[in-house]
Amino acid sequence: MKRALDRCGLGAPSDLARLTGGATMESWRFTSGGEDFVLRRAPSLAFMEGRPYGHATEAAVIRAAHGAGVTAPEVITVLEESDGLGSGFIMRALPGTPDPRQILSMDGADTILKEAARDLARIHSLTREQVPQDIPEIDYRAAIADFRQQFEEAGGDRPIIALGLKWLEEHCPDKCEPVLNHGDFRLGNILAEDGHLTGVLDWELAHFSDPHEDIAFGCMAVWRFARYDRPALGLGNLADYFAAYEAESGRTVDRARFRYWMIHRTVWWALGCLKCARTWREGADRTLERAVISRRTSENELDLLMLLEEEAPEEERARPVDFVRPFREHGEASTAELAIAITEWLETIKDKMEGHDRFQHAVARNALGMIRRESEIMPAKHELKLSDGILAEELSLSTEGFLAELRQHALEKLSADVPKYPALAVARRKWIGEH
The missing domain is CATH 3.30.200 (Phosphorylase Kinase; domain 1)
Structure with missing residues (x-):
């Protein structure tokens, strides 16, 4: 240093x-x-x-x-x-916090949203001459083909991701004039203090693409954190976000392109989470966090299904879901109970941790929670034949009972992986009437 x-x-x-x-x-x-x-x-x-x-x-x-x-x-x-x-x-260093929970608790969320739209428009105004020449430009069709390859390398056995891939192939828009995209513009990568935006961080994914890609990415359910009800970066509504961006950039937000990129980036992040497991296994980053992030694939699967099911026939959307409930065992300690015992012990040493070790302590407890819930709920296996059927156009959301089966898969898996994920409660209310 x-x-x-x-x-x-x-x-x-x-x-x-x-x-x-x-x-x-x-x-x-x-x-x-x-x-x-x-x-x-x-x-x-x-x-x-x-x-x-x-x-x-x-x-x-x-x-x-x-x-x-x-x-x-x-x-x-x-x-x-x-x-x-x-x-x-x-x-x-810049002032402010990147912690989404703290930002979402600040007064003036509407102001932060408008300032974020302003900054995004300014990023999109940068020309090729102002940035290094090795910044890539996204080819929409090539990106989808790359997704397909990543999917196959990861086992090709996630039906909901396969459904997303098929949708992207069928709905890929024509190319528009590319602009510089930040590539990761969302809560978690912005700083705020006293109700104002103070910084934009993490530029490692910058590239040239459709401006709607950047606009949509921060609006994904996974980046709204506790405010699922605020679709624009977890800070407000889409109408205000679009209006602020349009006023600064002079562009008009196309709702159809916005929807395409919401689905595109949800598939992208689902595959990115899957890739974290491979990164951990191969040793390029052997941290506990990398392994745990891989289990967040289920968040994206549920979000993706909630986006795609809008196009399913009404009779399939109305079909009931047979959601598997947790069960308890007797006799010797189960896998779930062993995980609970270790979690309780970790709690006793929490105060001895500080800095990044304290953060890893929390990650370790999350990982044990995943083990416990998975052994209790026994989520249904993602079958390769379902994914193959989707990609071969033998299965779709119009297939009788298929949407209900995918909903069940999504609920079971996410209930084991991240049960506090805000969209899960929304899906349970919508799909099984749980309150």
Whole structure:
């Protein structure tokens, strides 16, 4: 760190502490010369292999956005091999919190939403000449083909994801004039303080594409967190979000393209969660968090089914769902009870943890909860033949009883993986009348 800071005329770092957020990259906060900074780095050099571009390009995009009036951080320096820190860069820390729970509890959510729309429009105004030439452009059809390959490599045995893939192939829109997309614009990647937006973070997925892709991504149910009822970034309604974006950008939001990209990015994130298990197994990132994120695939499956079922026949949407209820065992301790025992022990050492260890402690308890609930609920297996049937056009949402079967799969799996996921309660009310 000292070697990297020497290039900027800054003193040695102090108070170095790892931040808890970041699903892919590590973030470390520290002080130098009385100012706060953040180091963003990859967990390993192997983790960077196969990515479309490196941290030098990401840093250049952030600098361009900062210069265009986006509330992006100021990049101080990009790491060099001689620093011995791997791949990454250092930026000046911004005020505010990225914690969605804290942001959603702030007064002035409508103001944060309008400021987010403003920043997104400014990002979309950046031209190719203002950013590095290795920023890729998305080919819609090629992206779908890549999804299909990822799906097959992951086993090809998730019927709801197969349904999403088939829908994308049948509804892919014509190409429009591409703009620079942030690629991950959502709660969790923005900072806010006192009811105002103070920063836009995590630019590693920037690319050129349809502007509706960026607009839709932050509106996915998974990124609304506790506010499922607020479809625009968990902060407000879509009409206000679209109006603020249109006023700043001069573009009109096309609702049909918006829906397409909602489904496209839900499939993308479902496959991304699946890929986390492979990343963990292969050792590129052997953290507990990586393995646990892979189980969030079920969140996307439920969200995807709730999006797609809008096009199912009315008689299929009205068909009842046979939801499997948890059961209890007697005799020796079950797998579920062993998981409970370990969870209770972990609670006794919680106060001895701090920083990132405390965060990993919470992740470990979540993982044990998944084990416990899965053994209790016994979710139905995702059968390869169902996925194959969808892709071969032998099964669809018009097939008698198929939607009800997929609903049952989604409810059982998510009830084991993430039972507090807000959309699950909505689905239970909608599908089985549970209150």
